[in-house]
Amino acid sequence: MTGHSEPAAPEPAPASSDWRATGDRIDALIAASASGGAVARERSEELVRLVTDFYGAGLEQLLDVLYEHGRLGDDVLAALAADDLVASLLLVHGMHPYSVETRVEKALESVRPYLGSHGGDVELLGVTDDGVVGLRLLGSCDGCPSSSVTLKLAVQGAVEAAAPEITTIEVETAAEGPSDASGPVVPVDALFSRLHEASASPGRPGASWQPVPELNTLPSGGVVRVTAGGVEVLACRIGADLFAFRDWCARCDLPLEGAALARRLGGASGDAVLRCPACRAHYDVRRAGACLEEEGLHLDPLPLLADGTSVSIAVPTPVAT
Structure with a gap:
């Protein structure tokens, strides 16, 4: 009909296997709802919370049923934790089978070969109740102008991916470390001064x-x-x-x-x-x-x-x- 415009077709939803794209799409839809005013955005956010809580309750019930039937052993828990999508859902609802300390240590294990190639290592000192991760960098981190930058990216990125609920990553300085440390400690001030130089000085490489x-x-x-x-x-x-x-x-x-x-x-x-x-x-x-x-x-x-x-x-x- 003349003068009549058809409504725009909705954008296709991301494939179910691409769960990260789905999360990005949810954020985009919530942001778009802000054009309808504060009330519309609040309703969108409430809808997402309710749906998340609903499926979280179902996931928890599923694990309870498996446990009651003797099917939720250590091997099954390990398999669930190894699946990134399932592990992410468990983290969101506070049901991950591994503690923060275990997940952080596993993350550090994944980057130790890289640190070792530069003569370095990292030690987990602990995780506080308020989500502060304490680390100690060991050995030498020299080798190339950008080694400190990529070292920080490797450690911080791996830890944050494994334990997104942490709030801060603190690196112990040499003066704070115990006298019987297994190797020389890289002073955190020196590490971060090199990071600042790399990002601020022209001609100095950084990393991303x-x-x-x-x-x-x-x-x-x-x-x-x-x-x-x-x-x-x-x-x-x-x-x-x-x-x-x-x-x-x-x-x-x-x-x-x-x-x-x-x-x-x-x-x-x-x-x-x-x-x-x-x-x-x-x-x-x-x-x-x-x-x-x-x-x-x-x-x-x-x-x-x-x-x-x-x-x-x-x-x-x-x-x-």
Whole structure:
């Protein structure tokens, strides 16, 4: 009919498997409701709270039923905690099977290979009741101008992803540490002064988390070369674990184009090595890319975070010229 306009079709909802996109869409819809005034926004927020509480009660009841029937053992709890979507739902409703301390320690384990490649380590001192995580950085964090930046990104990003309910991450200074510490402590003031210099000084590299969606579907045993934030990256997957390195061989100084995973001779099924197709050097993936042929050589590992639907890599930002 002339003069009659059809109502705009609603935007399609994200696929159910992309739960992060669904969360973003919910936020966008709530923000859009603000155009209808404060009352409309309050009603939208109340609707989301009610739906969340409703499904949270159902999730809790489901776990109770499993427990009553003897099906909620340690193995099932571990499987639930390992699924990022389920773990996120459990966290939202305060039903995660692992304590904050356990989740933080698991997060630190995931970044220790990266810290170790720079001669460093991190120790969990504890978590307070009000959500303050205490850490101690050990060893040397030197090696490149951006190492402190990527170290902070690796530790902070991994901890916050594993325990989003924490409020603060505090790093103990050398003066505050006990005298019998297992290694030298990196002073927090020195660490953060380097971070400030990196972000404030022209020509000094910083670092940032870059999403790499193509790694979501990388199969076990797969190796792929990608670009993240202008940095060439070589990524591979062993079982459920993802690893990322700079795309550059430490032995022959060439890109790792055509590199493939192989089982380490005499190692377990999960002990894989990357072989450079140019010089045939072998790098232990799980040991931060340590070279098997020449001691002291290793690939440059990059911090990586995966939440089940998205993967991000911490890469140095390009140096301004």
